[in-house]
Amino acid sequence: MDIATALAKARAFLHQKGIAAAPLEAEVLLAHVTGTDRVGLYRDANRPLTWEEEEKFQELLQRRAAGEPVAYLTGQREFMGLSFAVTRDVLIPRPETELLVETALELLTGGVVPVTPGGRREDRPPLMADVGTGSGAIAVSLAYYLGKGTIYATDISPAALALAAENARRHRVAGRIIFLAGDLLSPLQKILPPGSLCLVAANLPYIPSAAIGQLMPDVARYEPRLALDGGRDGLELYRRLVPQARELLVPGGYLLMEIDPSQVPLMARLLPEGVWRYRVRRDLAGRERLVVAQVVAQPVASPPV
Numbered sequence: 001m002d003i004a005t006a007l008a009k010a011r012a013f014l015h016q017k018g019i020a021a022a023p024l025e026a027e028v029l030l031a032h033v034t035g036t037d038r039v040g041l042y043r044d045a046n047r048p049l050t051w052e053e054e055e056k057f058q059e060l061l062q063r064r065a066a067g068e069p070v071a072y073l074t075g076q077r078e079f080m081g082l083s084f085a086v087t088r089d090v091l092i093p094r095p096e097t098e099l100l101v102e103t104a105l106e107l108l109t110g111g112v113v114p115v116t117p118g119g120r121r122e123d124r125p126p127l128m129a130d131v132g133t134g135s136g137a138i139a140v141s142l143a144y145y146l147g148k149g150t151i152y153a154t155d156i157s158p159a160a161l162a163l164a165a166e167n168a169r170r171h172r173v174a175g176r177i178i179f180l181a182g183d184l185l186s187p188l189q190k191i192l193p194p195g196s197l198c199l200v201a202a203n204l205p206y207i208p209s210a211a212i213g214q215l216m217p218d219v220a221r222y223e224p225r226l227a228l229d230g231g232r233d234g235l236e237l238y239r240r241l242v243p244q245a246r247e248l249l250v251p252g253g254y255l256l257m258e259i260d261p262s263q264v265p266l267m268a269r270l271l272p273e274g275v276w277r278y279r280v281r282r283d284l285a286g287r288e289r290l291v292v293a294q295v296v297a298q299p300v301a302s303p304p305v
């Protein structure tokens with residue numbers, strides 16, 4: 001069978017199995033199997049598939065039809081224009097999380113983040129943290145595009161940390177990320193004095209435990225529960241993170257937290273006035289997605305964030 005025929009059959013098969021993006025996914029899977037890109041498939045449309053390629057393609061199509069996400073089948077996902085290795089040990093990085101990285105980059109390059117205790121904006125390499133780093137999507141892309149500073153990346157899952165370290169090496173930023181296993185920011189509390197960090201980024205699990213079963217089957221059945229389950233109201237990890245971040249951030253430093261839009265009112269209670277001030281940014285779909293919280297440096301006189 002040649003590439004064009006295999007592609008046409010695969011599109012029809014996935015469509016019949018109810019896969020919404022059947023044409024695109026058929027192309028991504030066949031490009032992966034044949035070691036080319038989607039343009040290559042059209043360039044080599046008349047090339048016959050080898051027996052091994054045909055076999056592998058059929059296996060991937062069956063797994064996709066059973067609900068396994070494409071990123072786990074190919075072992076790759078694009079995030080912030082970089083290719084990340086992904087396995088079933090980690091959440092597949094989501095496009096909406098790019099808002100968090102873009103916001104961090106704006107804050108860090110815009111000179112609004114104080115990098116030293118005492119709030120002075122000296123030209124010193126910033127110290128940052130990415131809590132619950134998973135595949136390393138946030139830490140690696142921040143390190144890659146910022147080009148300076150050190151990021152502490154934590155995760156409770158050693159398997160996730162190993163993959164994040166692989167992604168850091170892939171994008172040549174391993175020298176600027178320190179990977180630490182443990183609960184939230186507790187590994188940093190042991191090694192850094194209070195007020196050391198200028199920015200903490202967190203895309204922690206925020207789905208209420210009871211809602212996990214109602215997620216799309218691709219997510220609920222295949223992505224790690226450890227990366228999804230945010231406890232009773234979805235905010236149990238953020239509830240514990242906020243005071244830890246308060247201690248480790250320099251006055252005027254930032255805590256960025258990705259949330260579900262329904263959680264905005266609850267977040268207000270986690271960020272007491274006089275200690276924090278915050279705003280909420282919307283993602284490309286117009287949904288309130290990112291809490292940008294700043295440790296109040298001078299309780300009364302500072303300008304709004």
Ligand SMILES: C[S@@+](CC[C@H](N)C(=O)[O-])C[C@H]1O[C@@H](n2cnc3c(N)ncnc32)[C@H](O)[C@@H]1O
Pocket residue numbers: 090091092093094097131132133134135136137138154155156157160182183184203204205206226227228237
């Ligand atoms: C929603 S995933 C996000 C992964 C990655 N930051 C991203 O945006 O793609 C949350 C991550 O937090 C980790 N995690 C869960 N509980 C944790 C805890 N108590 N301390 C540190 N990491 C935790 C999970 O293992 C998972 O990798």
